[in-house]
Amino acid sequence: MQEISLHILDIAENSVRAGADRIRILLDETPSALQVIVSDNGCGMCSDFLRSVTDPFCTSRVSRKVGMGIPLMKSAAERTGGSFTIASRPASGSATAHGTEVKAMFLTTHIDCAPLGDIVATLTTLIQGSPHVDYRFRHLQNGSLLAELDLCRIRQTLGEEIPVNTTEVLHWISEFLREQYETKNYHL
């Protein structure tokens, strides 16, 4: 996890495993900080489980004794003097809104802060692996939009017949995002 993008990939994969079909990824950058918010409409977690997910000895996977994705992102954010919070509402009979929101604040002026890394590759990897999910990505810098992607809209444009995880579409999405960054002179 030498890059923040890889933490984002890991957290979004948790959302996919939680059965989400809508995942939002927001990057909000200021000159001294990067806030990452990953929110989903997955099955959510009850309060006991939620308390335990930052404990590295806990996991929902049976194959491993410990689950490290969330603890590693938490420590990466806190190491920069930033913060990490996770909030969740579990699916239940009556509740209509359920899902999880992970918020990590990285102070980018800290010498140990990891670089953002290749967020475009992270997004295309996610889309390739879970093409049924409506990913919505927005990257803000000092309040103005740097880049965005709304997979729901792309799917509507493509129509039913063309899946979004074909090589051509993924390549197009990748170029579409990279062009937005290039236009704003932002180097990934």
Added chain:
Amino acid sequence: MTVGKLSQILSLEPLAMPNGGREWNTVYIGDLLSRVMGHAAENSVWITIQPGINTVAVASLTNVSAILLAEGVLPQDPVIEKAREKGINILRGNDTAYELAVRLSELL
């Protein structure tokens, strides 16, 4: 050689020694935990300057023989307690990772 014996010979402070009879046969150095998870060999003495709770979790996951904290870094008490609970040995030395690795290599 056992971790207990290593601690004695090199005068490394045993912060947690729930399994001093554990044998070790190689050394791994690393501070980026996600990297260590994929690369540290079993039965290593793992030298690091990361003293957090995640270090104990990674040691458990990779089944290393001991964590060796370099440059005198000191974990908080709950970390040491967790290591004892999980059967993870933690040693501590004042030298750098390089200096510790050199001394360890003389014992192999």
